[in-house]
Amino acid sequence: MAKYQQLTDEIQQQIEAGIWPPGTKLPSLRQQVAQHGLSLMTVMHAYEVLESQGWIVSRPQSGYYVAPRALQTAPAQVALSEQVDINNFVFDVLQAIREPAIVPFGSAFPDPELFPQRQLMRSLSNVSHQLTPLDALNNLPPGNAALRQMLAQRYARQGITLSPDEIVITNGALEALNLSLQALTEPGDYVVIEQPTFYGALQAIERLKLKALAVPSDPQQGIDMQQLEETLQRWPVKACWLMTTLQNPLGVTLSPARKAQLVALLARYQVPLIEDDVYAELWSGGEPPHPAKYWDRSGGVLHCGSFSKCLVAGFRVGWVAAGEHAQRIQRLQLMSTLSTSAPMQLALADFLATRRYDTHLKKLRQTLARRKEWVRQALSRALPAEASVSDSPGGFFLWVTLPRGYDTTRLYQQALQQGISIAPGRLFSAGEEFTHCFRVNAAWPWDTRAEAAIDTLGGLIADQRGR
Structure with missing residues (x-):
C-alpha cells in the first residue's frame, strides 16, 4: 500500500x-512529516485525499480541520433480503456481453489477449501427450497434487502456512465460493454480504434459499x-461472503x-x-496486499482464488484453502461436478513450474x-461534474456514481442499442440502492472505438439529466 494511503x-x-x-485542528503538515518520517509531498497528498472525501477541510493561513458532521455522509443501513431474486437479470446482462460487436465495458473478465495463450497451449500440449487413464483418478478431489503443492508454496511466500491437503481444486473460483457457502449453511440461514456486492454471491444465496444481510461498503x-458488528450481534449469522482485496464492483482494498x-471480529x-480473492494478483504498487x-x-x-482473472479464463481452475472444511467441500464437489478437468490442472501445474507466471503478472x-x-x-x-469515479489502485x-435520480438500468438498455455494454448498479444489490451507479471494465x-463509446455514454447520461 502507498505511504500516503497508509x-x-x-x-x-x-x-x-x-x-x-x-x-x-489536525497536526500540521510538518508535524506529520516529523512524526511519521514521510516526505512533505506524501503528507500533502494524504491531506488532499481526505479533503476530497469530505473528512477534513482546509482553512487558509490556519491549517486543516476535521469537517463538521454536516459534511459527512449519513451512513447507509444494513439491508435484509428474505428472498433474493436476481438471477434472471444477471443472465440477461451476461448474454448481451457475448456479442463480439459490443464494446465490453460491462464484462467481468479482462482482455484475453493479455494472457500468455501460446505458452499455456504449449503446456496443455505437453501434458496431453503424457496423459494416462490413471490421471483422471489422480486429479479427483482434492485435485492435482503438484498444483496444490505449488499453491501452498505461493501461500508460504505470503507468510501463510497451509498444507496442500487443506486446498481443494475447483471449477473456477465461483465453484469454490458456492461449495464453501453450501458447506457452511442450510436453507433459511443468514449470510452477510457487502452492499454493493458481486452478483455471484446474490445468485448463490438465491439458489441455496438463504437470507442476505447486506452491510454497506x-x-x-x-x-x-461498526454496522457489521451490530449485524453479528443482532442476527444468527452463519457465514460472511466478502472481498477484502479489489472488491467487485467498488475496487476498494481493505487496509491491513x-x-x-475483520478477522478478529468474526473470530469473536x-x-x-x-x-473471495479472485483479483489478488492484480494489485498495484510496491508490495502485494x-x-x-x-x-x-x-x-x-x-x-x-482463481487463475481466471489473471492467467486464463477458459481453463476454469480455481481453489479454496478450506482448512477443516476441506473434506466436506470435497464430498459436495463429488456430488455436483465430480472434479475439475484433469488436463487443465496438469497444464497449469506444467506452466507454473516454468516460473513464467510472475513475469506475466508483472506485465499484466x-x-x-x-x-x-x-x-x-x-x-x-x-460525465457530469456531480458524478464520481472510483480511483482505488489495482x-x-x-465504479461510477451519478447523482440520485439517474437510472443506469435504462442507461444500460440505451447503451446496448448503441453497441456498448455497461454493468448497471442493479446487478450488485438485491434492492434498488444503486440504480444511479454502474461499473466499467x-x-x-483503449482505442478510438472505446473512446467514442465513453463519449456516447456521456451523451446518454446528459440526455437523462435534461428530462
Whole structure:
C-alpha cells in the first residue's frame, strides 16, 4: 500500500474513533512529516485525499480541520433480503456481453489477449501427450497434487502456512465460493454480504434459499465495521461472503489494519469468512496486499482464488484453502461436478513450474494500470461534474456514481442499442440502492472505438439529466 494511503487510513480511523472530533485542528503538515518520517509531498497528498472525501477541510493561513458532521455522509443501513431474486437479470446482462460487436465495458473478465495463450497451449500440449487413464483418478478431489503443492508454496511466500491437503481444486473460483457457502449453511440461514456486492454471491444465496444481510461498503474504506458488528450481534449469522482485496464492483482494498480487525471480529462471534480473492494478483504498487487469511489463527477463513482473472479464463481452475472444511467441500464437489478437468490442472501445474507466471503478472499489472487510467480520465471528461469515479489502485474495474435520480438500468438498455455494454448498479444489490451507479471494465484495449463509446455514454447520461 502507498505511504500516503497508509496515512490517509490512519487519520480516517482516528476521526472515526473520536480522537479528532469535528472542528478539531489536525497536526500540521510538518508535524506529520516529523512524526511519521514521510516526505512533505506524501503528507500533502494524504491531506488532499481526505479533503476530497469530505473528512477534513482546509482553512487558509490556519491549517486543516476535521469537517463538521454536516459534511459527512449519513451512513447507509444494513439491508435484509428474505428472498433474493436476481438471477434472471444477471443472465440477461451476461448474454448481451457475448456479442463480439459490443464494446465490453460491462464484462467481468479482462482482455484475453493479455494472457500468455501460446505458452499455456504449449503446456496443455505437453501434458496431453503424457496423459494416462490413471490421471483422471489422480486429479479427483482434492485435485492435482503438484498444483496444490505449488499453491501452498505461493501461500508460504505470503507468510501463510497451509498444507496442500487443506486446498481443494475447483471449477473456477465461483465453484469454490458456492461449495464453501453450501458447506457452511442450510436453507433459511443468514449470510452477510457487502452492499454493493458481486452478483455471484446474490445468485448463490438465491439458489441455496438463504437470507442476505447486506452491510454497506464504500469505495474508500470498504465494509462498514461498526454496522457489521451490530449485524453479528443482532442476527444468527452463519457465514460472511466478502472481498477484502479489489472488491467487485467498488475496487476498494481493505487496509491491513481493517483486514486484521475483520478477522478478529468474526473470530469473536465464531462466524466463518468466505474470502473471495479472485483479483489478488492484480494489485498495484510496491508490495502485494495480504489476504484476510494472513491474520486467521482459528481456521475461520476459507480463502478462494482463481487463475481466471489473471492467467486464463477458459481453463476454469480455481481453489479454496478450506482448512477443516476441506473434506466436506470435497464430498459436495463429488456430488455436483465430480472434479475439475484433469488436463487443465496438469497444464497449469506444467506452466507454473516454468516460473513464467510472475513475469506475466508483472506485465499484466502494468498494462491494466495504464488502461484503467485512460478510461478513468475519459469518464471524468464525459460525465457530469456531480458524478464520481472510483480511483482505488489495482484491478480493472471503475465504479461510477451519478447523482440520485439517474437510472443506469435504462442507461444500460440505451447503451446496448448503441453497441456498448455497461454493468448497471442493479446487478450488485438485491434492492434498488444503486440504480444511479454502474461499473466499467477498463481492461480492454483503449482505442478510438472505446473512446467514442465513453463519449456516447456521456451523451446518454446528459440526455437523462435534461428530462
